[in-house]
Amino acid sequence: MQIKQIFSKTLATLIGKNEPSKAQSRTLSRRSLLLGLGTGLGASLLVSQGSHSSQITTSVALPLPYRSHHSGHHADQHPIGPAGHAVTARTKKLNPMAVLQSFDYGKVSYMADGRTVRDFTLVAAEEEVEIAEDIAFEGWMFNSHIPGTTLRCTEGDYVRVRFINQTERRHSIHIHGFKPSEMDGVEPVQPGDEFVYEFVAEPFGLFPYHCHIRPVNEHIQRGLYGALLIDPKTPRPRAHELVMVLNSYDLDSDQKNDLYSVNGVAEYFLEHPIPLKVGELTRIYLLNMVEFDPVVSMHLHAIMFNVYRSGSWLTPHEYTDIVTLAQAERAILEFSYKFPGQYLFHPHQTLLVERGCIGLFEVTTS
Numbered sequence: 001m002q003i004k005q006i007f008s009k010t011l012a013t014l015i016g017k018n019e020p021s022k023a024q025s026r027t028l029s030r031r032s033l034l035l036g037l038g039t040g041l042g043a044s045l046l047v048s049q050g051s052h053s054s055q056i057t058t059s060v061a062l063p064l065p066y067r068s069h070h071s072g073h074h075a076d077q078h079p080i081g082p083a084g085h086a087v088t089a090r091t092k093k094l095n096p097m098a099v100l101q102s103f104d105y106g107k108v109s110y111m112a113d114g115r116t117v118r119d120f121t122l123v124a125a126e127e128e129v130e131i132a133e134d135i136a137f138e139g140w141m142f143n144s145h146i147p148g149t150t151l152r153c154t155e156g157d158y159v160r161v162r163f164i165n166q167t168e169r170r171h172s173i174h175i176h177g178f179k180p181s182e183m184d185g186v187e188p189v190q191p192g193d194e195f196v197y198e199f200v201a202e203p204f205g206l207f208p209y210h211c212h213i214r215p216v217n218e219h220i221q222r223g224l225y226g227a228l229l230i231d232p233k234t235p236r237p238r239a240h241e242l243v244m245v246l247n248s249y250d251l252d253s254d255q256k257n258d259l260y261s262v263n264g265v266a267e268y269f270l271e272h273p274i275p276l277k278v279g280e281l282t283r284i285y286l287l288n289m290v291e292f293d294p295v296v297s298m299h300l301h302a303i304m305f306n307v308y309r310s311g312s313w314l315t316p317h318e319y320t321d322i323v324t325l326a327q328a329e330r331a332i333l334e335f336s337y338k339f340p341g342q343y344l345f346h347p348h349q350t351l352l353v354e355r356g357c358i359g360l361f362e363v364t365t366s
């Protein structure tokens with residue numbers, strides 16, 4: 001049996017079980033709710049309470065944003081309060097494979113002294129996106145994707161990030177790494193306004209960027225984040241390079257995650273395995289943007305890899321098959337597969353796997 005057939009129905013399986021475990025009851029109820037919305041159950045649904053046993057149920061009204069979304073009221077009337085729900089004709093598809101393989105090097109120009117200048121643009125907008133099969137979510141995002149565009153430059157480059165806020169809320173971009181106070185991205189950029197963050201890219205490494213407007217956990221878990229990769233002046237050895245951003249979704253604003261993914265869509269890489277070659281050096285830029293859970297791990301099956309913590313080192317810290325990252329931590333992983341075949345990757349926290357954070361490598365001989 002194909003590995004993806006063994007694992008690809010985990011989310012669906014969660015819906016249909018008759019006697020859910022306590023740990024699963026919250027997800028079960030969420031997904032029942034989501035599916036219920038999609039099939040017209042109406043404004044009052046039975047939902048089990050996450051903090052009680054799975055037997056306890058209570059009737060709740062539809063979340064406000066769901067109502068506002070469908071009655072045309074402006075979302076700012078209900079500033080916080082989400083709803084995952086069934087996809088509609090206007091739900092945008094996300095593309096985790098594009099995130100995996102895409103780097104934005106910006107618009108390049110040069111200063112009089114020869115220094116490279118890179119101009120990037122990040123636009124904040126709100127859109128309904130599909131975050132798992134038939135589950136839509138009101139995302140707040142940079143450049144219409146969760147995660148946002150991966151920005152890439154070289155240590156010492158002069159970087160300008162033009163931020164355009166096309167939403168009705170205040171947002172900002174806080175980019176990790178050295179920069180002057182006024183460029184640190186904690187000041188709000190007003191709706192319809194824009195701001196240019198300027199700084200010298202240093203040091204080399206892998207950094208998160210994210211909105212820093214309160215409540216920050218809401219602005220992050222809605223999707224306002226991405227990765228900035230600053231290459232060392234002497235490039236790392238040539239490799240097959242991939243970007244993986246671990247993320248999560250809290251569908252009902254209880255500050256607990258309901259779904260997890262790599263690059264935005266739960267279980268996407270089970271359905272779309274990542275092609276690799278035997279013997280080829282593979283380099284993963286791994287960033288943890290999971291909100292609410294203090295730590296997340298990543299385990300690659302049937303292999304060992306080198307870990308470069310923060311991406312700001314040229315010598316590895318560990319040789320292992322699992323790396324653990326706190327919130328906003330990141331690492332570079334390097335490895336080569338010895339044997340062809342299909343290999344899983346996922347956090348070693350099995351609950352996260354059950355809620356969507358799992359994928360496959362498809363390794364072939366060249």
Ligand SMILES: [Cu+2]
Nearest residue numbers: 171211213219
């Ligand atoms: Cu924000």
